[in-house]
Amino acid sequence: MRKFLIGTALSTTAVMAAGSVYANEELIRLSQDAKQWVMPAGNYAATRHSTLKQITADNVGKLQVAWTFSTGVLRGHEGAPLVVGDVMYVHTPFPNNVFALDLNNDGKILWKYEPKQDPSVIPVMCCDTVNRGLSYADGKIFLHQADTTLVALDAKTGKVEWSVKNGDPGKGETGTSAPFVIKDKVLVGISGGEFGVQCHVTAYDLKTGRRVWRAYSEGPDDQILFDPAKTTALGKPVGKDSSLATWQGDQWKIGGGCTWGWMAYDPALNLVYYGSGNPSTWNPKQRPGDNKWSMTIFARNPDTGMAKWVYQMTPHDEWDYDGVNEMILTDQQIGGQTRKLLTHFDRNGLGYTLDRDTGELLVAEKYDPKVNWTSGVDMNKSSPTYGRPRVVSQYSTDQNGEDHNNKGICPAALGSKDEQPAAYSPDTQLFYVPTNHVCMDYEPFRVSYTAGQPYVGATLSMYPPQGETNMGNFIAWDGKTGKIVWSNKEQFSVWSGALSTAGGVVFYGTLEGYLKAVDAKTGKELYKFKTPSGIIGNVMTYEHGGKQYVAVLSGVGGWAGIGLAAGLTNPTDGLGAVGGYAGLRNYTALGGQLTVFALP
Amino acid sequence: MEVRVAMIGLIALTLACGTGATRADGSGDPTAATSEDGKYFDKAGNPTYKVQEDGAVDWYTYSGFRRYHSECHVCHGPAGDGSSFAPALKDSLKRISYADFLGIVASGRKNVTTAQENVMPAFGDNRNVMCYIDDIYVYLRARANDAVGRARPEKHDDRPEAFAKAEDACMGFKP
Numbered sequence: 001m002r003k004f005l006i007g008t009a010l011s012t013t014a015v016m017a018a019g020s021v022y023a024n025e026e027l028i029r030l031s032q033d034a035k036q037w038v039m040p041a042g043n044y045a046a047t048r049h050s051t052l053k054q055i056t057a058d059n060v061g062k063l064q065v066a067w068t069f070s071t072g073v074l075r076g077h078e079g080a081p082l083v084v085g086d087v088m089y090v091h092t093p094f095p096n097n098v099f100a101l102d103l104n105n106d107g108k109i110l111w112k113y114e115p116k117q118d119p120s121v122i123p124v125m126c127c128d129t130v131n132r133g134l135s136y137a138d139g140k141i142f143l144h145q146a147d148t149t150l151v152a153l154d155a156k157t158g159k160v161e162w163s164v165k166n167g168d169p170g171k172g173e174t175g176t177s178a179p180f181v182i183k184d185k186v187l188v189g190i191s192g193g194e195f196g197v198q199c200h201v202t203a204y205d206l207k208t209g210r211r212v213w214r215a216y217s218e219g220p221d222d223q224i225l226f227d228p229a230k231t232t233a234l235g236k237p238v239g240k241d242s243s244l245a246t247w248q249g250d251q252w253k254i255g256g257g258c259t260w261g262w263m264a265y266d267p268a269l270n271l272v273y274y275g276s277g278n279p280s281t282w283n284p285k286q287r288p289g290d291n292k293w294s295m296t297i298f299a300r301n302p303d304t305g306m307a308k309w310v311y312q313m314t315p316h317d318e319w320d321y322d323g324v325n326e327m328i329l330t331d332q333q334i335g336g337q338t339r340k341l342l343t344h345f346d347r348n349g350l351g352y353t354l355d356r357d358t359g360e361l362l363v364a365e366k367y368d369p370k371v372n373w374t375s376g377v378d379m380n381k382s383s384p385t386y387g388r389p390r391v392v393s394q395y396s397t398d399q400n401g402e403d404h405n406n407k408g409i410c411p412a413a414l415g416s417k418d419e420q421p422a423a424y425s426p427d428t429q430l431f432y433v434p435t436n437h438v439c440m441d442y443e444p445f446r447v448s449y450t451a452g453q454p455y456v457g458a459t460l461s462m463y464p465p466q467g468e469t470n471m472g473n474f475i476a477w478d479g480k481t482g483k484i485v486w487s488n489k490e491q492f493s494v495w496s497g498a499l500s501t502a503g504g505v506v507f508y509g510t511l512e513g514y515l516k517a518v519d520a521k522t523g524k525e526l527y528k529f530k531t532p533s534g535i536i537g538n539v540m541t542y543e544h545g546g547k548q549y550v551a552v553l554s555g556v557g558g559w560a561g562i563g564l565a566a567g568l569t570n571p572t573d574g575l576g577a578v579g580g581y582a583g584l585r586n587y588t589a590l591g592g593q594l595t596v597f598a599l600p
Numbered sequence: 601m602e603v604r605v606a607m608i609g610l611i612a613l614t615l616a617c618g619t620g621a622t623r624a625d626g627s628g629d630p631t632a633a634t635s636e637d638g639k640y641f642d643k644a645g646n647p648t649y650k651v652q653e654d655g656a657v658d659w660y661t662y663s664g665f666r667r668y669h670s671e672c673h674v675c676h677g678p679a680g681d682g683s684s685f686a687p688a689l690k691d692s693l694k695r696i697s698y699a700d701f702l703g704i705v706a707s708g709r710k711n712v713t714t715a716q717e718n719v720m721p722a723f724g725d726n727r728n729v730m731c732y733i734d735d736i737y738v739y740l741r742a743r744a745n746d747a748v749g750r751a752r753p754e755k756h757d758d759r760p761e762a763f764a765k766a767e768d769a770c771m772g773f774k775p
Contacts, residue, residue: 075685094717095717119710119712119717119719120719120721122685122717122718122719123675123708123719123720123721124721128685129685194674282670405752441752443666445666445670446771446773447670447728448727448728448771448772450725450726450727450728453721453723453725453726453728453729454670454671454674454726454728455728456670456671456728457670457728458670459665459666459667459668459669459670459752460669461669461678461751461752557685
């Protein structure tokens with residue numbers, strides 16, 4: 001089928017189109033070569049699984065540090081490096097430097113890209129000056145800078161091939177997410193949910209940087225690229241003005257729904273998947289309605305941007321449960337049938353499994369037993385509230401009104417999981433999920449909107465669930481049934497992306513700075529090593545010179561760095577923290593380092 | 601660097617005040633001397649906090665707690681404790697005065713070096729900040745003097761009518 005498509009392109013349409021198909025084919029081919037790591041999640045299905053198996057459950061205990069690299073930046077280091085051929089590409093938080101390191105020559109720096117950005121973008125970045133990484137295609141490295149410049153660099157020289165502005169930091173629009181290449185386009189989201197940005201995903205031409213389409217999260221149908229008759233939600237057409245009808249007046253223009261998370265792509269269905277974030281402001285009373293399509297999973301055609309289906313997980317958000325986390329695409333059996341699935345661990349504490357072709361909701365279950373704001377999702381297809389979460393009144397910050405302090409809501413605004421991506425192993429058919437185990441008090445109040453200024457409208461206190469001391473868990477999850485298979489306690493939130501390998505080993509980092517390896521079947525800890533700073537980066541693996549390597553960025557920060565690094569420091573401070581609990585700052589300090597591991 | 605400056609400031613204050621004063625921050629003695637419609641002032645006329653024996657805080661301190669944790673804490677950390685990229689204001693207020701505080705919030709400041717880029721934006725036209733600037737100041741002043749803890753104040757005075765009126769006018773809310 002794929003060959004046929006290439007043939008048609010070559011014979012009938014323009015040469016440009018042929019090139020575009022090649023770029024896509026190149027990426028699919030490279031992502032199937034386990035020796036390389038060519039996109040943020042390792043592959044289009046976003047499984048973060050590698051078929052490399054030199055490192056196994058039996059020998060991982062002997063793992064050693066092979067080499068290290070300092071990024072020279074002391075901020076939150078999210079994302080992971082890429083490996084394309086013999087070169088590793090490492091990105092940093094603001095100022096968003098990029099290094100190309102020669103794997104044939106002990107990591108010698110082949111080139112360095114150092115953008116000049118106005119530092120006034122720093123304070124309009126909500127939660128530290130993080131950047132979630134690079135993408136590769138067609139001999140180019142793509143970077144989305146803090147100031148929203150999307151830049152294409154020559155992978156060999158670091159020379160800028162083209163650059164384009166994706167937004168205006170003066171309005172609070174910033175760049176933190178990794179670009180994502182599909183065919184002849186580079187897709188990129190935008191950040192600014194705490195600044196009242198009308199957020200979007202935009203596709204740029206891979207060769208030139210020319211803007212091809214832009215799909216907003218909220219607004220009129222022609223801005224959100226919906227076909228009222230063909231775009232569906234839970235199997236039904238969404239109808240005309242599906243977004244506008246759920247906002248008061250013009251509020252959608254400052255509606256948020258930001259797109260700062262991860263994307264996945266199914267080449268066979270030709271659909272790209274991503275989620276949108278919180279509606280602005282955090283005070284739900286000020287924005288009546290469902291606020292569509294914030295907090296939504298989108299399935300779009302990457303050629304045109306048109307939405308095939310959508311599912312809003314948290315209508316009328318009252319807790320800042322952004323829906324941007326990764327969408328993991330798997331083919332598994334449910335009820336004796338092989339289904340094309342999409343699994344998503346939402347900030348709201350529910351793990352969703354949907355049919356990724358139709359958007360049918362199959363599973364929606366809590367992946368942290370402490371989640372209390374909802375009693376579950378209505379799964380009755382004939383119910384008028386089908387697919388909606390049932391909100392528990394006690395924890396409804398809308399029902400309890402402005403100036404009311406809602407206590408003990410779980411999860412906290414950080415979510416049961418934030419952007420740190422989970423992994424999926426086809427061998428065990430389990431998802432490996434880094435989670436937060438944090439609850440909150442939430443008090444909303446009125447705010448007014450000023451362009452480029454924070455637009456928050458609530459005050460929050462965060463703490464571990466009552467009677468518990470661990471603020472994180474690392475869990476194995478069965479997406480077919482929606483059940484936790486095993487769960488390891490972590491003292492702090494696990495804010496690091498997981499890696500699954502065919503060696504039967506799963507890796508993740510911790511906020512104290514440990515890289516940990518656990519048995520994929522049982523969760524038993526097999527290895528740990530303390531890196532120089534807390535880990536909020538994602539673990540990746542590659543092979544070079546016949547050896548399997550595992551790499552991760554250290555550098556504490558991000559929202560975890562705000563909420564925790566400066567947060568719960570005093571065991572007796574009355575925030576609900578239990579005695580003996582001590583703050584992260586007793587364990588780690590700022591840093592910026594890549595650590596690469598291998599067997600001796 | 602920030603810490604060192606703060607410490608020098610503290611030493612200077614200690615020397616200047618000698619042993620007579622019990623408490624002093626960047627605006628002098630924070631003890632409440634007068635009050636007007638539920639808002640407290642020190643003897644120099646700067647806004648200040650008032651904490652009752654049962655731990656109840658005045659309305660403005662409470663309001664400041666809320667607004668601080670909406671507008672400021674993403675950089676300056678919970679409870680003014682600082683974070684990995686902005687200084688702890690509970691320490692800064694030990695050396696900077698009320699007038700300095702107003703100036704920095706309204707105009708912003710930059711501290712960009714090769715090792716770090718600390719940039720504070722100008723909040724002068726942000727009503728969510730400027731309509732509550734005294735509230736945020738007295739909350740942080742209370743934190744600087746350890747008069748309130750890190751947690752949400754459990755009890756607080758009722759919202760004074762004068763506050764509600766001023767808030768509606770400043771924020772442009774319809775009462």
